[in-house]
Amino acid sequence: MSRQVAALLVRRSLGMVGNTASRRRILFQILLITLSLSALVFALIFVTSMSDAIANKYALINSGHLLVHDRSFPSRDSYDSYLVGTTYGLIYSKDTTELVFLKGVEEHYLEGKRKDELTILEESGESTTLMKVMISKTLARTLNAHTGENLALMIGTEEKARPTLVRIGAIYDSGYKELDEILVFTDLSSLVRLGRESVSFHHEVLVEMHRIEEVRDRLTHEGYRVSTWSEEAPQIASNLVTSKEVTFIIISIIGLLLGYATSELARQMVEDDKRQITLLLLLGARKKMLAYSYLLSVLIVTIIALILGISGGILLSYGVPKVLPLIEKRSFTILSFYLLRFSIAIPIKRILILGALVIFSSTATVFFSLRRALRKQTITSLTFD
Numbered sequence: 527m528s529r530q531v532a533a534l535l536v537r538r539s540l541g542m543v544g545n546t547a548s549r550r551r552i553l554f555q556i557l558l559i560t561l562s563l564s565a566l567v568f569a570l571i572f573v574t575s576m577s578d579a580i581a582n583k584y585a586l587i588n589s590g591h592l593l594v595h596d597r598s599f600p601s602r603d604s605y606d607s608y609l610v611g612t613t614y615g616l617i618y619s620k621d622t623t624e625l626v627f628l629k630g631v632e633e634h635y636l637e638g639k640r641k642d643e644l645t646i647l648e649e650s651g652e653s654t655t656l657m658k659v660m661i662s663k664t665l666a667r668t669l670n671a672h673t674g675e676n677l678a679l680m681i682g683t684e685e686k687a688r689p690t691l692v693r694i695g696a697i698y699d700s701g702y703k704e705l706d707e708i709l710v711f712t713d714l715s716s717l718v719r720l721g722r723e724s725v726s727f728h729h730e731v732l733v734e735m736h737r738i739e740e741v742r743d744r745l746t747h748e749g750y751r752v753s754t755w756s757e758e759a760p761q762i763a764s765n766l767v768t769s770k771e772v773t774f775i776i777i778s779i780i781g782l783l784l785g786y787a788t789s790e791l792a793r794q795m796v797e798d799d800k801r802q803i804t805l806l807l808l809l810g811a812r813k814k815m816l817a818y819s820y821l822l823s824v825l826i827v828t829i830i831a832l833i834l835g836i837s838g839g840i841l842l843s844y845g846v847p848k849v850l851p852l853i854e855k856r857s858f859t860i861l862s863f864y865l866l867r868f869s870i871a872i873p874i875k876r877i878l879i880l881g882a883l884v885i886f887s888s889t890a891t892v893f894f895s896l897r898r899a900l901r902k903q904t905i906t907s908l909t910f911d
Contacts, residue, residue: 555788556831562784563835563884564842566777567877571843571870573773577766579868582735583702584762585755586643588627588709590730591738593758595751599729606732608635611714611725617661617692618678619669626665626710628681630717630725639732649696650674657716658695662706666697673697681721690720701867774876781880785887788824821892828888832881843870 585591590608599607611630616623636644647663650673659679661671671677673694680689692712700706718725733741738754745752756763850867 552827555827556834559784559788559828559831560834560838563781563832564838566780566784566880567836567839568842570774570777570876570880571839571872572846574770574873574876575843575846575868575871577770578735578871580702581755581763581766583643583700584705584759585735586640586732587700588705589755589758591733591735591755592731592742592745593753593755594729594731594745595753596729597727599750606638607729608632608732609714609727610635610730611717611721611727613681613717613721613724613726615679615681615721617659617665617669617710618680619671619675621670622668624665624668625708626661627708628659628710628712628717628721630712630714630721632714636711644698644700647697647699648673650694652693654693656691656693657712657720659692660696660698660711661694662709663697663699664703664706665708665710666694668707679720681724778880778883781883782887785828785884785889786891788828788888788892821889824888824892825885828885832884836877836881840872843872846870 590610594607599605599609609632613628615626615628617626652674656676657679659677661669666672669677671694673696675694676691677694678689679692698706698711700709731741731745742752742754847868847870
């Protein structure tokens with residue numbers, strides 16, 4: 527009998543039987559939680575995807591996922607590795623001077639995994655005896671320079687500073703302004719001739735982000751001196767991790783508060799059924815059974831909204847890659863230091879944690895709310911309002 531009563535209370539609470547006002551309230555509550563969760567999941571996916579994309583782009587373009595600091599290293603048949611020479615220099619145009627990070631690379635450097643990370647906007651096919659450099663769109667704007675123009679480049683060595691004229695062979699765009707501002711590519715042999723002992727060498731090894739530590743341990747065991755991209759750029763790596771963690775903490779707190787908001791739904795359910803509850807108590811029903819019936823009703827509402835909200839947030843996030851390029855074309859200053867071209871990465875574990883927090887918060891707050899509400903049920907509840 528108690529099971530039938532509990533089932534009836536659940537159906538009544540969910541609006542499956544009873545008046546339309548109760549049904550509307552349930553639908554409104556589901557809609558409210560769904561929209562809130564969709565926004566939270568979207569924000570979580572957006573920040574995670576952007577942070578992971580920035581980390582991967584920085585590793586691919588600036589340093590490699592792993593850096594092997596030995597001149598001798600296995601061929602590309604064993605590892606996806608590239609010999610690179612790097613140094614800093616000053617580059618001059620007619621209008622301004624900029625400090626740049628020069629990367630001397632070999633012919634096939636910008637192929638494979640790096641191919642999609644750079645977009646060549648302009649390229650000069652002119653033959654020249656000058657050293658050719660490839661600069662970013664951001665740097666070209668700063669220098670007010672175009673392809674085919676000459677710039678002055680000075681690299682300091684232990685002997686003396688070596689200024690020389692260089693030709694802009696191409697202009698690229700990686701989509702990440704903070705990296706583009708200083709990164710300049712050139713031919714490895716040309717950089718060595720100009721920079722001599724100021725050029726430092728290493729092999730960049732490309733791996734999947736989740737395999738960095740695994741491959742590093744293997745290379746270290748083989749006797750190589752290895753560092754990761756995050757060790758070479760600790761500030762950027764730390765900022766990205768902090769950004770993801772802080773965002774997740776804030777979203778988790780909002781998720782807890784969202785679960786707390788469902789306690790009002792439980793209170794309203796009890797308020798609507800106070801006469802029926804009092805009658806059931808007089809007939810011998812236990813408050814514990816009644817409380818669990820309303821708790822189950824609220825959890826069903828929460829879980830339905832949770833499924834819809836997570837699905838909505840994921841679907842919404844997949845529309846981002848189509849919208850962001852349009853925003854990028856507007857060149858908003860506030861977004862200039864963000865990466866606006868990235869693929870979506872779904873942080874499944876964090877989304878599940880968020881869902882669990884919402885359910886936990888909802889269960890705890892609703893349980894205590896129901897205890898207080900049911901404790902107030904007296905014989906006077908049978909009177910008509």
